[in-house]
Amino acid sequence: MPGSHIWSSGVLQSLDPVIKQASLVKINEAKISEVADWMAYEEFSKPDGSSLFDFGNDADFLMDLTLTVNTSNFAFTNFDTGVKYETDYKGRRFSDSEAMMANLHKAVAEGVPFFTGDYLASVTKKDLQGVFSGTIEMPMLDERVTIFNEVGRVLVENYDGHFHNFVRDCSPKLYADGNGILERLTAEFPRFKDVSPYKGSEIQIYKLAQLGIWGMHLALMPRKAWALEDADMLTAFADYIVPVGMRVTGIFEYAPELERQINSLVEVPRDSMAEIEIRASSIYAIARLTDEINDRRKGMDTLLMPQVDFRFWKSYHATHWPHHLTRTVMY
Secondary structure, X not given: OOOOHHHHOHHHHHOHHHHHHOOOEEEOHHHHHXXXXXXXXXXXXXXXXXXXXXXXXXXHHHHHHHHHHOOOOOOOEOOOOOOEOEEEXXXXXXXXXXXXXXXXXXXXXXXXXXXXXXHHHHOOHHHHHHHOOOOXXXXXXXXXXXXXXXXXXXXXXHOOOOHHHHHHHOEOOOOOOOOEHHHHHHHHOHHHOOEEEEOOEEEEOOHHHHHHHHHHHHHHOOOOOOOOOOHHHOOOOOOOHHXXXXXXXXOEEEOHHHHHHHHOOOOOOOOOHHHHHHHHHHHXXXXXXXXXXXXXXXXXXXXXXXXXXXXXXHHHOOOOOOOOOOOOOOO
16 A cells, blocks of 8 residues: 555555455556646635535534435435436426435425434335435335434434434544544444455445545534544545546556446446445545645645545536446445
């Protein structure tokens, strides 16, 4: 593993077996340097935590909202038809996760106590069909019911029904000898334990857990209500989109059989070697790029891995280049 301090992240350290043994996804290190040569001179705006929808300024509520949302921030396209989940709200049509947020904003305005453990622990599929009304039924709704019920029970039993009590009980760091918020979120809430087995090793991905923590940091740091003290240790949020950017820029080179599988829209099963190598390699490549870009930006604000991740996500989430398809609740 490279030498800068970010590589002491537990997530990055866990990737080592994949990076050393991958056979389906090859990382072109020369291309990483080549991309960094031009990307380093782009403008990376500072994330300000702004949101499409105003949920107020109460820090406890925003903690509850952000972590609850990220228990369900996955799979917004019907796997059988390819049709995206959309909804109309306030004169606009929203899709994907923005459609989910629009419906949650509407639910809050109508008095639905969605972000409480009591509500989540007992929510039914019929309840969610009402909250998440849209052009199609939200995909994987049964799985979402199971997740919400499980999370709600943990909150009720241990944290008086609220994520903000959990957050305030943790160290405001990802890693703190077991008391870090990432360490505890992935240990106490099975929903967030996004790990995969690879040739006898456990690979940590932690996409939604880290995304939720990053979201809280962005929303609450400007309000001086809460801040993640080791935000520089957050890694990329391994999903479907960043690998597309990696493939298009030549950083990723796929084995011919994997290239055909992805381009033919054939499902890549969860925890298959291909899926693990795609996600792990995405995290590694973003970390390498972040180091390379920062090396070229001496005297400028140091970029964080989520910022470089977002640079790829915003550029390629609507591209026509095919991405891998995996039926999973993890991203």
